[in-house]
Amino acid sequence: MTLKEQSILVAGGGSTFTPGIIMMLLDNLDKFPIRQIKFYDNDEARQKQIADACEILLKEKAPQITFLATCDPETAFTDIDFVMAHIRVGKYAMREKDEKIPLKYGVIGQETCGPGGIAYGMRSIGGVLQLVDYMEQYSPEAWMLNYSNPAAIVAEATRKLRPTSRIINICDMPVGIEHRMAEVLGMKRKDMSVRYYGLNHFGWWTDIRDQEGRDLMPKIKEHVAQHGYVTPQELKGSEGEEVEASWMHTYEKAREVYELDPTTLPNTYLKYYLYSQDEAAAANPDYTRANEVMDHREKMVFSECNRVTALGTAKGVTLEADDHASYIVDLARAIAYNTKERMLLIVPNNGALVNFDPTAMVEIPCIVGSNGPEPLVQGAIPRYQKGLMEQQVAVEKLVVEAWEEGSYQKLWQALTVSKIVPNARVAKQILDDLVAVNQAYWPELS
Template sequence: MDDRKFSVLIAGGGSTYTPGIVLTLLDHMKDFPIRKLKFYDNDAPRQKRIADATRIILKERAPEVEFVASTDPEEAFTDVDFVMAQIRVGKYAMRDQDEKIPLAHGVVGQETTGPGGIAYGLRSISGVIELVDYMEKYSPNAWMLNYSNPAAIVAEATRRFRPKSRIINICDMPIDIMDRMAAIVGLKDRNDLVFRYYGLNHFGWWTDIRDKTGKDLMPEIKKYVAKNGYWVGGEFDKNTEASWESTFKKAADVYALDPTTLPNTYLKYYLYPKYVVEHANPHHTRTDEVREHREKFVFDECDRITKNGTARDLTFKSDEHSTYIVDLCRAIAYDTKQRMLAIIPNYGAIENIDPTATVEVPCLFGANGAERLAMGQADTFQRGLITEQNCVEKLAVDAWEQHSYTKLWQAFSLCKIVPDAEVAKEILDDMIIANKDYWPELK
């Protein structure tokens, strides 16, 4: 009998997602037992508010689990089996700029796509590489599951600069969509689906979805999506915010462009940027919504738990995205060969795409990490979009590596969301000022 227990570090302990991850870990103690839980963050006051509440939660629900919250890399990264990385370099103040600067120029302002995503990517590269280096120095046998955004640019950077590191870049957006697909066809959740999918992060398509008996579910899901997008409504969506409701419903229009596949919701930003800008408020973006809702709720609840000294009336819930992360840890720890998505170097997974592109495809997860599955060739429409966007991501990493203004201007100009090179330059120049404390100095 395997009686191992694991040590898990959450890098980005001050994140508003951290309490949900903690609860998910506690919910899965029977199939993924932990002996130690650690937090690491470079913002001590922010992390402390989460950590103080977590300490009470653990004392009441799992007192046998050792808990450490630290801003010291050696203390945090020593004796760790898994690192769950969820950092946001520049926090919400910089996300605010990522969204509002492009909108001021009539261009989509979004944290992971377009100019905002590129800006965020240049901030994230150094932060994630720093975490990888800490892990390799203090716990060289550990695995890092990174879902720090924008995952596509981060994955390209780690492919280049830390090619042998034990980092797996992942994203929960397809997981959320597959849970919706399962609800549409009356199944419990994403684990009841067998799927084929290919693309880049936030830029992909499902080509086949079946249940575990082999029944083809694509016709039923397509019929639904053509009318409703991925919006389920009712109890399923009772806590879904208005901006996400719009995104899930807009999937119907994205689907119409290629009814042979089912799209990732983020494609709306690339295929319908005019619509997105017209329906955006340049003075009140997604960052403001997060501050007003999730961030306020999480920190208020943590403060309440700490003040009362108990979490028995806890209102936090485990998050679906963190269930996916725990599944990945378990698959690696126990070599289960579970089929899940990862963002990895292509090397033939999509036959007619650059082999060095960091693509998002199904993999079998086990003791050796992610083993990519072959998805065949991309159709002409998808191949064109993927190639263009992958070049944007490579140029962004080139710019970071070479400190090149021209490469970054090229990345902004090539991006499908940006109308022309003049607008790209205007946005870039504003972004340089906003990111002066985070980007390399461009020449």
């Protein structure tokens, strides 16, 4: 059977993750053929550095694919089958403020969790909704595969404010952890079948089996109880991809998070909620994760793209496909060709967790086909997880209400409810500082 060739728009063409998407698309042309790729970004200069290198790469690897980079919405969104969206409103300069302002008050600042995630969410909502509106105007039959952070807040915003839109919100965090689990087991991630539930960056694996149905959880638990998600190769000091110090700390900390409920395996980001004071104490207020990314990933990707452009060839290119690039290609294939892929997605609960808010955006396994995701029922969840999740869902819903209503009061409430923030007074101090630096990005609050 001849597969239909697809037209792809990467929204956030200037992202350092964009080359990885292109590499993965090229690696999968036999399974996911493409006739056209477009880039869209509102920062022309930044996008040009990425686009010029990717254009060379495409000409050498797949000259049959038409390529275009643009800052014009109509040009970008016309004649599109899939929008792959990963935007960062305010770029890393604003992420740095998200992280450093809370630390002034002894509260951890983080991209998607607590005050930092709330600030970023208030910036992201409008940007993602604008992309949805462009898609519906110019290519109403297209699907948006959105992995713009903070995914939980963005997912709640699209559920509430664009309820009929063809958008699927995804996250590569569980995929990355599952790759590590697979290394522990000495097998491939796609050979594992998982049961998982939670919110984005806030979940638990309850069952992992191989293709023959054998239980893989005991061996993974034994490893995590001793080493967290640090892989056997990393423990041996084997050479491989360099892991940044902050991530290595995150993988190690999973050991303590696991101790709270040894019947499950936790998402690493639970450390920010369960050990927030530890994380704040360990953070360097002058050099946060944003600085680490700007000094490492950003420099590496832009330097390599500029090198490729200067040479006029992609031979010897060091750019690689990322975990999340693989995941998003699998999702697009499932929709385009009705492959019934099983994937973890962020979807309205609607009874999948039978004792949880039906309107909550939960992260659970789904079967994906041409009609989108079909959530798989995970049953009732225990009181421990339910209590934590209800608190966090309240934060996410309050943030979206604050954005929609322009409500300072609701945003203060959201910060106060967050498990990461110690009390309402500190919440207000942080909020006032965040309001001051986000006036160009947030709705006016009253």
